[in-house]
Amino acid sequence: MPGDRRACDDDPLRAHGADAVGALSLLVTGAAGYVGRATVEEARARGHRVVALVRRDRGVGFGEGVETRVADLVDGDLDAALRGVDVVIHCAASLAGSDAEMRRDTVVATERLMRALARSEARRMVLVGSMAVYGASELAPGSRVDEDTPLETRFAERDAYCRAKLAQEEVAAREAVEAGRELWILRAGAVWGPGRLDHGHLGVGLGPLLLRLGAEGEIPLVHRDHCAEALVRAAETPTEGPVEIVNVLDDERPDRLRYLAARGDSGPILPLSWRLFDRLAGLRFPRAPGLLRRPVLRARMMPLEYTNRRLHERLGWRPRHGFEEAMAAAKMDPAQR
Incomplete structure (x- = not known):
């Protein structure tokens, strides 16, 4: 196998299209997206x-050696999309929207993809999950989060994204077991890099003020x-x-001070205690905005280790690079300008 050939020495994928040197045929959903x-x-x-695999053919070029196929995961011909594929890497998902939109684009799409996988010769699925599925409401500050940390149970107080990712994992696992397919769930942290230096763990933006x-x-x-x-x-293993x-996380996980210093923000920053917001969130205001709901606040702002x-x-x-090195490169990238 490219990279680490030993991991695939006894892999049944060799009977389903992998050639003598271990190259696999990998289908990537959401191929035009950031990840x-x-x-x-x-x-x-x-x-x-x-x-x-892309939803629409917009002339997106992927370079030499990449075949582009067009299919909507919700209503497209997925049997044709998976033809000749050894492993599926499922990156496609919505990051925001209503519960109905998130369910359609994340849960229904994954269920259809898993069922097409079961009808195909592909033996393995790699699902891009999210660290957002963990529940922090019952954790103490400073707790360590790992793969055994309990999942969120206060669904109604989280956002549609969290609910969709929890349901997506459940659907994917059920379908994989029923079909006898292998499933990797890679729970990614907050993905960052060129063009994406803002995320929900920094605080609340009010115009130029953070x-x-x-x-x-x-x-x-x-x-x-x-x-x-x-x-x-994971596709190879x-x-x-x-x-x-x-859980998929960098080795270097900075605190907010280090992150903002490396990013070089020039706008005003007002530091506040997350505990103040935690006390306010404990009052359970009806229809409170995200960070005034305790499960949301604690998942994003409570000090934790990973x-x-x-x-x-x-x-x-x-890791290929350290945090400051990667941040400097990201700021220089044209995508960030």
């Missing part, structure tokens, strides 16, 4: 054949390139059991 495009590039760099809620605790970041590499490594879960030990152990992942 999807980086995953296509990473898969090609590691020597795999790549099928880029209300920074606390300074301590790690931000659960993963650089786009690190995330893409982890996804392709058999699971231990039907479903395997890995571990990516399983990412290293199971997928052999190592």
Whole structure:
């Protein structure tokens, strides 16, 4: 296998299209998206054949050696889309929208994709999950979050994205077990990189003013390139059991002060205690905005620690660059301007 050939020595995928040197045929959904495009590039760099699946043909170029197929995951011909594919890397998802929109684009789409996978010769799915599925309401400040941390149970007080990602995992796991397919769920942290230096763990933006809620605790970041590499490594690696879960995070997870200093914000920043917001959230205002709902506030702002030990152990992942180096490169990238 490209990158680490030993992991695929006994992989049944060799009977389903993998050639003598271990190259696989990988289908990447959401291939035109932020993570999807980086995953296509990473898969090609590691020597795999790549099928880029997009919802609409807008003339998106993926470079030499990449086949583009067009299909909507909700109502398209997915049997044709998966033809000749060994592994599916499922990057497509909505980041915002109503519950109905998120369910259609995330949950229904995943269910249809998993059922098409069951009818195909592909043996493995790699799902881009999210750290947002963990519940922080019952955790103490400073707790460590790993793959065994309980999932969110206060669904109504979280956002549509969290609810959709929880349902997506449930659907994918059920369908994988029923079909006898392998499923990796890679719970990605806040994906960052060129063109994406803002995220929901920094505070509240009010025009040019940033209300920074606390300074301590790690931000659960993963650089786009690190995330893409982890996804392709999972595609190359058999699971231990039907479903395997890995948190995908950078080794360097800065606090808010370090992140904002590296980003070089010039706008005004007003530091506030997250505990003040926590007390306000405890009053349970009806229809309160996101950070005045305790499950949302604690998931984003409460100081926590994270571990990516399983990412290293199971997928052999190592960081390509440090935080400050990656931030400097991201700020210089044309996508950030």
